[in-house]
Structure formats: C-alpha cells, structure tokens
Amino acid sequence: MCSVTLRPALPADLDALTALEHRCFDLDRLSRRSFQKWIKRRHEGFIIAETADRTLAGYALVLLQPGTRLARLYSIAVDPSLRGQKLGEKLMDAAERYAHEERRLYLRLEVRKDNHCAIALYEKRGYRLFGLTPDYYEDHQDALRYQKRLHYQPANDARLHLPWVQQSTPFTCGPACLLMALAALKDRTPDTTEELLLWREATTIYMTAGHGGCHPMGLAIAAQRRGLSASVWCNQKGPLFVDSVRDPDKKTVITTLHQYFVDTCKKDGIKVNYQDFTANDLDRAIAAGKIVLVMISTWRLDGRKAPHWIAISGSDEECFYIHDPDPGEDQVPLDCQHVPITREKFEKMRKYGQAKLRTAVVLGP
Template sequence: MYRFQLRPATTDDLDALTALEQRCFSSDRLSRRSFRKWLKRQHSGLIVALDDDNALAGYVLVLLQPGTRLARLYSIAVDPKQRGRNLGEKLMEAAEDYALQQRRPYLRLEVRKDNAAAIALYEKRGYRLFAQTPDYYEDHQDALRYQKRLLYLPDNAERLHLPWVQQTTPFTCGPACLMMALAALKQQPPSTTEELLLWREATTIFMTAGHGGCHPMGLALAARQRGLEARVWCNQTGPLFVDSVRDPEKKAVITTLHNYFVEACKAQSLPVCYEDFSAADLDDAITAGNIVLVLISTWRLDGRKAPHWVAISGSDEECFYIHDPDPGEDQAPLDCQHVPITREKFDQMRKYGQAKLRTAVVLSV
C-alpha cells in the first residue's frame, strides 16, 4: 500500500511545487509567483502530499470566496511517477475536508472537456456537471464546471436559466444585471452599447465618491421600455442614495431624478411596493418564473460597503444563488456565477447604507 503524508504547504515547498507544475502541465501552469501569492492569501488552502522519501508527490489548491459558502478547487496535480496510486483521490478528500473546516459546504471545479480520467474521478466522488465554458484554456479547450454539495443532499429545486453578463465599467452593475434578464427572458444578446444606454436611463448621476449607480425604478422603467414586465420593492418612500453624498447640489440632483422616476412609474402604471420584502417573497417570485435583481452592500464580499446590483439565479432551502456581474481584481468570472450565499448572510447583504435601504426589481415577460 502506498502511503503519503499530507500537510499544508510552506514557502520551503516553492521550488518543488514549481518543478512539479512543469512536469505535470504543458500549459495553464501556475508560476512560482502564483504559488507564493496563494501561500500568503488568507482565503486559500494549499495542501501538499509527500512520499516515503519526503519528496513532493502532488498538491491541491482550494480558494475560498469571501462572503459566500463557496470553495473552488483551483488546481490539483499528481507527479506522473505517482499516478495509479490513488493519490488524486486522497488530494480530493483533503480539499473537501479543508473546505468543510472553513465552513464551505460547496466545492466547485473546472476540468478540461477532454480530460476523461479527471472527469471520471470527479463524477465518482459525486460532483455534478452544471455548466460548460467554451474556449477557457490557453489551447482553446472548453471547461466543464462541476459542483459538489459537501454537507447536504441535493434537492430538486430548479435553477433559473440565467446567462451571466460581466459589467464592462466600474459603475454599470445594474445594467449588466438587467442584460442578464433580457438575455434570459427576451433572448436579447448583451452589448456594451446597450449597457451604457441602460445606465444613462437609470442612473442617479451621483453616488458615493464616483459615478452614480442605478435607481431601482430607473432599472424597472428601462426594462419596461424593452418589453419586460417589471415591479419594484422598496422599503423607503423618500429619495434614495442622498445619504451617500455630502454636496447639497449633488443631493438636489439625486432628489430630482428620484422624483422623476416616481412620477414616470405612476404614469406607466408600473407597480412600486413601498414595503420590505422577505426571503419568502423572493422564493415566490423565483418559483413564478421571475428574475429578481437585488441591491446589496458589498461589505461582506470585499469590505467596501459599496452599493451593488446582483441577479438571483436560483434558491434552495439553504442558500440564494447570485450572479455577480463584477469579478473584481482577484476573482475569475466563473467564481461570480451561481454563487451560493446562505439565507442569513444574504439577508444581511441586502441592506445598504445608514438608512438600511432594501430594494429589488422583479422582472418577467
């Protein structure tokens, strides 16, 4: 029986990790600098396997997405000389154990479409295919995306088929989310021009220290203009976002636009419910086939307390799943799709600012 010692990696392993990467992969390799970065990161776990001679036989790298219940198996490698000794499965077990220790009951991974051996291993361990990303690897091979729910049995809840759209500017999260809904409900392909036009229609012009974000009624009116049915939940009746700026003239601009959006909704008989909404309300809207855009604070995701629109792509008894249009600097686009967030944390996220604004836009055809 082959025995391997598994332990957390240290900086002393950098040379061996880099050499192993060279032996295992001909492309999409992690560099020595990348290994050093992941060793320093708080939200990552790099585990190495040593053989009886204390030589590096393999490793697995797991990343933790802040503010969510999601872990991602970023990379796994087994020395070609050690293959056939069940080390890949042992490393997978270590990755799953690490994810659970970090209170991440969901583990995701990507695998080359032509890597039959790895796919067989993942499926044997209970990973389920949920998406495919074309042209993902350096040689243009497609990636298959798998997920395993480590703590709970899979349920039968159907996930909304919501395409993911990445925002192309720092301030167009709302339009990107609306384009996701348009792609799902009207089969309208996203475009940068449409993204900017939607922002022009829905923006508050000013917000915090940068460009203005999108008003929920502005997004709903833009959706109505493009053939969607829309309604708004909002727990405040006065002007939104005025507490995010100090300049009186900017406050006056935000107030003017708010009043315009309110009157436009009345003129178009677009429903606005001035009440808070619950998790049950979100579930009911999703079950009815609607797509819901929700304004959140990013504090629990990146510590910035910024207002940010996300789209709900599904829900189950434990979590809401979101499409986040902004990968930021440290995340891959794959990490921003169907992100599982516990109901408790999502309830905390969907409060923005000192006024604890809660608002959402419900879209349908």
C-alpha cells in the same frame, strides 16, 4: 500503493512545486509567483502530498470565496510517475475536508472537456456538471464546470438558467444585471453599448464619489421599455441615496431624478411596493419564473460599503444563489456565477446605508 503524508505547503516546497507543475502540464500552468503567493499567505487550503522519503507527490489548492459558502478547487496535480495509486482521490478527500471545515457548502472545479480520466474521478465522487465555459484554456479547449454539495443534496437545486454578464465599468452593475435578465427572458445578446445606454436611463447621476448608481425604478422603467414586465420593492418612499451626498446641488439633482422615476412608474403602470420584502417573496418570484435584481451592500463580500446590484439565479432551503457582475481582484468570472449565500447572510447583505435601504426589481417575460 504509495504512502503519503498530507500537510500545508511550506516555503521549502517552492522549487519542487514549480518542477511538478512543469511535469504535469504543458499549458495553463500555475506560475512560480502564484505558488509563492499562496505559500506566503500560509494558506491551509494549499495541501501537499509528500512520500515517505519526502518527495513531493502532488498538491491541491482550494480557494475560499469571501462572504459566501463557496470553495473552488483551483488546481490539483499528481506526479505522473505516481499516478494510478489513488493519490488524486486522497488529495480530493483533503480538499473536500478543508472546504467542509471552513463551512463551505459547495466545492467547485473546472476540468478540460477532453480530460476523461479526471471527469470520471469527479463524477464518481458525486460532482455534478452544471455549466460549460467555451474557449477557457490556452489551447482554446472548453472547460466543464462541476460542483459537489458538501453537506447534503438539497431537494430543490439552484435554477441555473440565468446567463452571467460582467459589467464593463465600475458603475454599471445594475445594467449588467438587467442584461442578464434580457438574455434569459428575451434571448438578447448582451452588448456593451446597451449596457451604457441602460445606465444613462436608470442612473441617479451622483453618489458619494464617482459616477452614480442605478435607481431601482430607473431599472424597472428601462426593463419595461425593452419588453419585460417589471415591478419594484422599496422600503423607502423618499429620494434614495440622497443621504450619501453632501453637496446641496447634487442632492437637488438626485431628488429631481427620483421624482421623475416615481412619476414615470405611475404613468407606465409599473407597480412600486413601498414595503420591505422577505425571503418568501423572493422564493415566490423565483418559483414563478421571475428574475430578481437586488441591491446589496458589498461590505461582506469585499469590505467596501458600496451599493451594488446582483441578480438572483436560484434558491433552495438554505441559500440564495447570485450572479455578481463584478469579479474582485482575486476572482475570475467563474467565481461570480451561481454563488451560494446563506439566507441568514443574504438577509444582512440586502440592506444599504444608515437608512437600511432595501430594494429589488422583479422582472418577467
């Protein structure tokens, strides 16, 4: 059996990594520039396997998703001449150990549907299949999505039935989340035109800068008009978001729309609970088959203090799992689905602004 040493990637490894990538993969290769980026960041999750004669035998690259307890095995490779010597398992051990040391609860990965050897290795190590992404690779092969709980296996796994929808504009997170609910509860195919029409119905028109976001009552009204049951939790009675706008004319517009949403909810029989909601309230709604859209502050996700709608795809005793419709700069859509957020962190995320606005929309069939 080949003896290897594991260590973080160094600048001197760049040429060998690029050559190894070309020996291992015909398609979907990491570029030299990508390797250079992660080496330059001195990323401890970029793990090199080196033989006694200092030959690069393989690597694993683990990425950590900011603001979450989720890690992703972005890529793993073993020199073809050294396969069959359990180097892949050693790299997987190191990848899981790194993610665990970084207090991640899950390590996730994607694998080609036809890569039976890799699939067998992952399943042997306790990875569970939880999704499929069609047409993921350059040759249009599907990707199977696996994950492993690094700390313990929860008694109540996340509910993974909620389809994910990516917002098509910077300001339509709310409509994208509502489209997820419509896809799950009404089997409706997400449509960009409907996303924009939902925004027109539910928007506040103005925010601090740029286009306005969606009002929780506006989303509830739009959902009910499309055949869903809807109710709202909101810990504030007055106009929402008005404190973030300085222009008095804009304040008037926001206040006018808020009153329209209040009156329409009353007229259409949409219940508005003017009180804070708890983790137990969320758990009960999820257990009842409801889909909950929650407004959060993005500060703990991307360092920006912006209101942002997400959909909860499930919960267990330690985490809420969210669908975030907006992939960040260093993220791909797979990173934004069923993201585990610890209950403690979620409690901090679900308040926005100086007024600590907390609001959610509960949707059912």
